Amino acid sequence: MTDDEFYAFMDSTFAELEQKQVALSESYGLGNGAGRWWFDQATGKLQFFDAADQLEAEADVINIGSYSAQGNSWKWAWSNETVLPALRERAAKLKELEDLTGIALFGLDHVFEIGDEAMARGS
Numbered sequence: 001m002t003d004d005e006f007y008a009f010m011d012s013t014f015a016e017l018e019q020k021q022v023a024l025s026e027s028y029g030l031g032n033g034a035g036r037w038w039f040d041q042a043t044g045k046l047q048f049f050d051a052a053d054q055l056e057a058e059a060d061v062i063n064i065g066s067y068s069a070q071g072n073s074w075k076w077a078w079s080n081e082t083v084l085p086a087l088r089e090r091a092a093k094l095k096e097l098e099d100l101t102g103i104a105l106f107g108l109d110h111v112f113e114i115g116d117e118a119m120a121r122g123s
Contacts, residue, residue, distance in 0.1 A: 001102060030048055035048060035049045041063070041084045044063075044090070046061045063083055063090075064076070066080060071111070073112060073113050076091065077091040077094075078092040079109035
């Protein structure tokens with residue numbers, strides 16, 4: 001994959017993500033600041049609760065990694081021992097992006113610095 005192809009791919013995935021976030025906000029009110037969310041590693045479920053603490057939405061997710069604001073750093077879930085083994089296994093497919101794109105950071109198994117929280121969120 002060339003750099004131009006990678007950046008075109010990233011642009012299209014960010015646009016798709018933004019559309020999905022708008023749809024979730026409109027359908028479920030997610031992201032409006034009311035209520036809370038919870039991620040259950042044992043089940044791989046992400047749950048959203050409304051202001052009255054009633055379950056509003058639930059989704060199966062793949063934990064791809066974690067961001068630390070203190071160090072402005074990222075660690076892939078597949079290499080993070082604090083992530084349960086079943087979830088690390090589900091995230092391991094991300095390592096294939098290193099071979100596909102030629103970008104080494106997809107295969108880094110240690111904490112590494114990234115731009116900022118917006119980069120971690122993909123926005």
